[in-house]
């Protein structure tokens with residue numbers, strides 16, 4: 001353990017020296033000023049820093065990131081847990097519901113003593129326990145088309161974990177207008193869907209789904225297996241880490257349709273629509 005920490009400290013020092021030399025040579029900042037990580041950060045994030053694709057620059061990018069998670073229920077719970085754990089520096093969480101007993105089989109941030117507590121507060125408390133080094137901002141409100149632009153302004157990334165098509169379309173439009181990257185997700189029954197959107201460059205949610213499907217059922221009507229939400233939310237979190245760290249392979253110009261009853265993962269290719277009301281060029 002100690003030799004590993006020493007290695008990571010040496011790596012941090014070397015990277016800071018390289019960054020300093022590069023700044024002198026180019027007069028351009030190559031990394032945030034507070035780039036070197038503390039001993040505790042090297043320990044906390046050591047297993048992801050050990051990934052060949054993940055280094056100090058990726059960790060520093062996460063620490064500088066501002067991410068909004070819309071909804072702290074079935075999908076928002078794993079998303080927020082993984083992003084807080086990974087070290088996203090500023091995490092906004094947003095929900096206007098209170099915790100109910102029927103939530104607890106799938107909404108991992110909330111426990112039995114939390115029943116009746118606003119979900120945003122319940123979630124924020126757990127996330128601050130998980131990672132006291134990050135800033136968690138909790139908002140007790142529901143996103144709609146009137147407040148979405150203001151909430152999304154200034155974010156680096158939005159992850160939509162809401163449970164209605166009206167919210168999904170409002171978030172999609174606001175992200176397209178503001179040029180903020182978006183990760184969509186949905187889950188019901190034994191199935192779900194994940195899609196990553198880089199506005200004006202890749203297909204948006206409305207490009208893929210121009211209108212809400214008629215007769216779609218909610219989780220209270222159709223039911224949902226708890227781990228299904230965990231799978232979809234975990235995939236959203238993974239997509240978020242890829243985008244924030246600048247790693248290749250985000251799930252863009254496509255959505256992943258996942259049937260967990262059969263164990264099928266189907267990647268469906270989609271393209272930007274020239275007449276998309278949300279993302280078409282003016």
Ligand SMILES: [Zn+2]
Nearest residue numbers: 204207276279
């Ligand atoms: Zn579009």
